[in-house]
Amino acid sequence: MKFRTIYFPVLKSTNQYLSDLLNAGKEIDGLCVRTDFQEAGKGQGQNSWHSEANKNLLISLGFDFSFLQAAQQFSITQMASLTVLEALKTFLPQAELSVKWPNDLFVGDKKIGGMLISNTVNGKQLKRTIIGLGINLNQTIFPETLARAVSSKQLTGKLINMNDFERNLLDSFLKQAAFLKTETGRKTLEKNYLSHLYAFDKFRLYEVNGQKKRLKITGIGEFGYLLMADEQGQTFSFDIKEVVFLF
Numbered sequence: 001m002k003f004r005t006i007y008f009p010v011l012k013s014t015n016q017y018l019s020d021l022l023n024a025g026k027e028i029d030g031l032c033v034r035t036d037f038q039e040a041g042k043g044q045g046q047n048s049w050h051s052e053a054n055k056n057l058l059i060s061l062g063f064d065f066s067f068l069q070a071a072q073q074f075s076i077t078q079m080a081s082l083t084v085l086e087a088l089k090t091f092l093p094q095a096e097l098s099v100k101w102p103n104d105l106f107v108g109d110k111k112i113g114g115m116l117i118s119n120t121v122n123g124k125q126l127k128r129t130i131i132g133l134g135i136n137l138n139q140t141i142f143p144e145t146l147a148r149a150v151s152s153k154q155l156t157g158k159l160i161n162m163n164d165f166e167r168n169l170l171d172s173f174l175k176q177a178a179f180l181k182t183e184t185g186r187k188t189l190e191k192n193y194l195s196h197l198y199a200f201d202k203f204r205l206y207e208v209n210g211q212k213k214r215l216k217i218t219g220i221g222e223f224g225y226l227l228m229a230d231e232q233g234q235t236f237s238f239d240i241k242e243v244v245f246l247f
Contacts, residue, residue, distance in 0.1 A: 028062030
C-alpha cells in the first residue's frame, strides 16, 4: 500500500475532512490529508489543538483495519504512537522520547505531539480508522496555556523540512501497521509500547477524583485502560480523563 496525500493550505480539520468522505461513502484507506493550518483542530475529548500556521505537521490518515475486532482497537493507538516515535527518532536521535498514556508524544517531560484516533465499528469488528496527528516541528513560541509544549526547532535550533518528515512518517506507518495483522505482531506492539511508556513502573504523583495519589503504572488493560498500583499494592484501572499526570 502507498499513501496518497491531499494538501490544503487551510482546513477546518483534517480528521473532519476524512470523516466527511467516509460518511459520503468514499474509501479513505491509504488517504493522507495534510494542511498548514487547522481552523478547528481537536485533541482528546473537548481539547483543542493549537498550531501556528506553516510551522508544524498536521495530517490525518485513513486505514482499513476491518481485520481487527473492536476490543483490539488500542493496538492501533500503540502502533501509531510507536510510528511517530520512530519518525521523531530519525530527526532527534539524542532525545528522550516516550509516549504519555494514551497517545501524547513526549520529549523528557514536554509534549512534542499528539493524536486523535477515530474508529468506525460494525458489530464486533472495526471498519475504518482515522488517525489525526499534530507534531510540533518548527514552532518556537507557544501560548502560556501550553507550558509543556516543545518543538524540534526548540530542541535542536534547526528547521525540519516537513515534506521529509512526512515521507519518513508514512514509511514508518507502513512498517508498523503490518504488526497489527497477527497476534504475535500485536503482542510485539504492546511490549514495545510499554517499553516506551512515560513513567512506566515508577511511583509518582497523580490526581484521582480531585486527590493526589502516589501511584505507578503497571500495564495496559483491555480497551487501553491504564493499570496502576499504589505503594500498598492496591490496584486500579483508569479510563481516559479519570487520572491526571501531575508535574
